Amino acid sequence: MKYDPLIQDLRSQYRAINFINLSMSALGIYEASSDKILTMMKGLGIDNSVQKSILKKIINIAVTSTYYIFCRRNKTWTDPALLYF
DSSP states (O other): OTTHHHHHHHHTTOSOOOOOOOEEETTEEESTHHHHHHHHHHHTTOOHHHHHHHHHHHHHHHHHHHHHHHHTTTSOOSSOGGGOO
């Protein structure tokens, strides 16, 4: 896997590592990666209402980023405003 070296480095510093590859399509978050992030949040003891808020923020970031990339197509990528929060 692409991130194996990073995960191995982190294992020497932490008790447990959970790798979540969150995928996004035009239809939204999909595949088992969605279940993994919910399982991780439950394992951390995050309340259901907070989980929903976090997921809404993740989806908002993904949609905003996708829209920005679409708007910037065929243009230069110098100093993209999206990088400034």
